[in-house]
Amino acid sequence: MDTSKLIGGRFRVKDRPVSGAMGDVWPAEDTRLGRTVALKFLARKRLRHQGAPTEFTDWTVKKFEWESVAMARVSHAHVAQIYDTGEHEGELYIVMEYIQGKSLAGHLREGPALPLERTVRWTQEICEGLDAAHSREVIHHDIKPDNIMITHEGKVKIVDFGLASFADATQSHTGVGTALYKAPERWCGSAGSVSSDLYSVGCVLYEMLTRRPPFGSPQDDFMTVGRMHQDNLPAPPSAHRPGVPDQIDHIVRILLAKDPGERPQSAEAVVRAMSDIQHSLGFDDLSTALGRTDLSDATESNAGHSDRIRELDQRIFELELRFGPYGQAVIETRMEHAELTGQSGDTRGAAALYNRLGRDCQEYFGPYDTRVLNAFEGVARWIARSGAK
Structure with a gap:
């Protein structure tokens, strides 16, 4: 497909596509509205060249058309938005919201x-x-x-x-x-x-x-x-x-x-x-405190911590069986687990773990116990680090 021309008279391809079995998705600039969009093409010609049965190719065309109608029916912040449909050099495409x-x-x-x-x-x-x-x-x-x-x-x-x-x-x-x-x-x-x-x-x-x-x-x-x-x-x-x-x-x-x-x-x-x-679980209070989520927490997390985090998950379980949920070894290990979660890059997850620990200790030991204060200090510290990113 020639992507040097404007597609539909307005869309200029910006980068290489993400390819699947039945089509490709290209990032493109909408030259009229000055925004980046995603162009999802159905590779109908490619399917035919690969020897796909006519019935299968016809079904994929119907499926593709069905997708545009279905997406156009739905408008919601958690559903990718569709803007338009068209055809370029015999290939059908859908113009969609570009998701980073x-x-x-x-x-x-x-x-x-x-x-x-x-x-x-x-x-x-x-x-x-x-x-x-x-x-x-x-x-x-x-x-x-x-x-x-x-x-x-x-x-x-x-x-x-x-x-x-x-x-x-x-x-x-x-x-x-x-x-x-x-x-x-x-x-x-x-x-x-x-x-x-x-x-x-x-x-x-x-x-x-x-x-x-x-x-x-x-x-x-x-x-x-x-x-x-x-x-x-x-x-x-x-x-x-x-x-x-x-x-x-x-x-x-x-x-x-x-x-x-x-x-x-x-x-x-x-x-x-x-x-x-x-x-x-106390997550709603935490969400209010953190405000908008920054997924740099997740995308920059250090996968090298994952084995140790899983080990601590199992360790907490074993310690609770031996000493009960409020044993000092359990509380210390839960703090280590929360701290390592934050060090891995997941500051929001660390704050959530500390928040739950603080609530658990507050219920059992009372609001002024040192363990409660230490846990909520951890919440505040990791919230602050999240806001600093």
């Missing part, structure tokens, strides 16, 4: 485990975006870490509505979706629904907590993973990551219920649940 950041999948592959505060907050934002889509009768069908972008400011953007269907339409898409995140009923021929999107959210939340999907791995056979979704019960996240609170184990269990009727009835209900968890 990286996918949730990238965050899960790199650096230490996500702090609980960030996991809860991102899950809430995913569901806020989904609730906006569902309210417009748009079902995503392919919620997974690769389709969730995290901006440099630390905000969620849901992308790739290419498999989306409208709840008021007859098109089912029963055969599509990503195996690791696909709801049990969809393996049995169901068209999918709000509930199946929420099951996928449960899979993503599980992976954010444990660094593994609830069933299978990318190397497993497609149908083997499908049988796991239909027949197996996952271990609670706390079994893989000691310290995950009961409230989070509970919401994961409900989201991953085999029967769609036993899952939350709406994405809004999950938003409320995650908000309650933020409040109960």
Whole structure:
């Protein structure tokens, strides 16, 4: 494709594309409005040259057109915005919001485990975006870490509505979706629904907590993973990551219920649940204190700390079994864990860990105990460091 010409009479390609199996995404300048956009091209000619069956190529064209209509229906801060569509040299394209950041999948592959505060907050934002889509009768069908972008400011953007269907339409898409995140009923021929999107959210939340999907791995056979979704019960996240609170184990269990009727009835209900968890764990007060999230915390974190952080997670669990949750060795290790989290670059996560420790000690020892004061000093110190970045 010749990118030396203005595309659509206004878009000038700025850099090399990010290429996928069925298309490419190019950063481009909108010369009329003076902003950077993303041009998502369907590589229809490439598919034909590679020998793709005509039926498959026709389906990808419909899928591509479907994506533009679906995204145009939804306007929300946590859903990537679509601006326009067009055709250039026989190739279809969508003009989309340009997102500076990286996918949730990238965050899960790199650096230490996500702090609980960030996991809860991102899950809430995913569901806020989904609730906006569902309210417009748009079902995503392919919620997974690769389709969730995290901006440099630390905000969620849901992308790739290419498999989306409208709840008021007859098109089912029963055969599509990503195996690791696909709801049990969809393996049995169901068209999918709000509930199946929420099951996928449960899979993503599980992976954010444990660094593994609830069933299978990318190397497993497609149908083997499908049988796991239909027949197996996952271990609670706390079994893989000691310290995950009961409230989070509970919401994961409900989201991953085999029967769609036993899952939350709406994405809004999950938003409320995650908000309650933020409040109960003290994360909402922390968010107010920190203000806007700067994701330089996450993107600059030192992955070299990750092994030690995981060791401390396990150490805290073992010490609590021996000495109880308020033993001095437990408190000292929790402080070390919070401190190392901050040193890894995750200042927000460090403040969240200190904040929870301070609240726990306050409840048990009283508000003026030295351990309480030391924990809240840690909160203030890491909040200050976050603001200085």
